[in-house]
Amino acid sequence: MGCCCSKERLHLQDPALLASQTYFKISEIEALHVLFKKLSSSMVDDGVISKEEFQLGILGSSKKRSLFTDRLFQLFDSKRDGVIEFGVFIRGLSVFHPAAPQAQKADFSFRLYDICQKGFIEREEVKEMICALLSESDLVLSNDIIEVVLDKTFEEADSKGDGRIDPEEWQEFVGRKPSLLRNMTIPYLKDLNTQFPSFKQTSGIEDYTSSSSPEKNSSSSLEGESPQCEHQYYATKRDNL
Numbered sequence: 001m002g003c004c005c006s007k008e009r010l011h012l013q014d015p016a017l018l019a020s021q022t023y024f025k026i027s028e029i030e031a032l033h034v035l036f037k038k039l040s041s042s043m044v045d046d047g048v049i050s051k052e053e054f055q056l057g058i059l060g061s062s063k064k065r066s067l068f069t070d071r072l073f074q075l076f077d078s079k080r081d082g083v084i085e086f087g088v089f090i091r092g093l094s095v096f097h098p099a100a101p102q103a104q105k106a107d108f109s110f111r112l113y114d115i116c117q118k119g120f121i122e123r124e125e126v127k128e129m130i131c132a133l134l135s136e137s138d139l140v141l142s143n144d145i146i147e148v149v150l151d152k153t154f155e156e157a158d159s160k161g162d163g164r165i166d167p168e169e170w171q172e173f174v175g176r177k178p179s180l181l182r183n184m185t186i187p188y189l190k191d192l193n194t195q196f197p198s199f200k201q202t203s204g205i206e207d208y209t210s211s212s213s214p215e216k217n218s219s220s221s222l223e224g225e226s227p228q229c230e231h232q233y234y235a236t237k238r239d240n241l
C-alpha cells in the first residue's frame, strides 16, 4: 500500500485485523476504505464520518433526518463519541454482509427498533418506527390501520403475552418471518470492488404494513389522513439518552 498521511493511517487500521473480526476479506476492506474516504470527507475531511456526513450519504442531505438513520448512526457509533471511524464503520457494515448469520442480523435489528434501549421492543416504539417510515414514504395509513398492524404484530411476536417483545421473542418472530431481515443484508457487500453503490437502506418494518394490514387502497377515506402520531415520543426519549 502506498504511503498516506498519518491521520489516514490512524483511521485505516490494520485491514488484516479487521478482516479477522468481520465477514470481509482484506481486499474488500480496502475497497470499503474508498467508500469510507468519500463519506468521511464529504463535508469535513477529518478521517471520520460525522452524523451529518452519515445523513448525507444515506439520505442525500445533511439536513434531512430520519428515525431509522438516527438509530443506525447510534448503533454504528459503538464508541459513542459522535463520529464513525474506519474500524467502527467496517464492524458495523459487517452485520449487513450476506455471510453474517441471521441471529446476528436479528440482534442488530432488535437494537435498531429498541429505540429507548430498555432491552425490549415496546408497542410505542414499533408505532414510532412505522410512523417515521410512513412519513418518509408516500404511503398513507390511518391511525386505525396502524393500530391493527400493531395488534397483529404483537399477537404474533409477543408469545409471552406481556405486551413487549424481548430479544428471544424477536429471534423467534424473525425466524418465522425472515423477510423482516431482508433489509439487513446488502448483497453488494459480497465480492466488493471499488465501484461501491450507495447503500440506501429501508427498514424491514414496512413488511408489517404490507403483509398484515388490510388492503391498501387509495380511497378518500384513507387519503389525506396522515398518521396521528408525530415523533414526539422519540424526541422526548432521545433527550434522556
Ligand SMILES: [Ca+2]
Pocket: 039, 040, 041, 042, 043, 044, 045, 046, 047, 048, 049, 050, 053
Ligand atoms: Ca468527516
Ligand SMILES: [Ca+2]
Pocket: 158, 159, 160, 161, 162, 163, 164, 165, 166, 169
Ligand atoms: Ca413479550
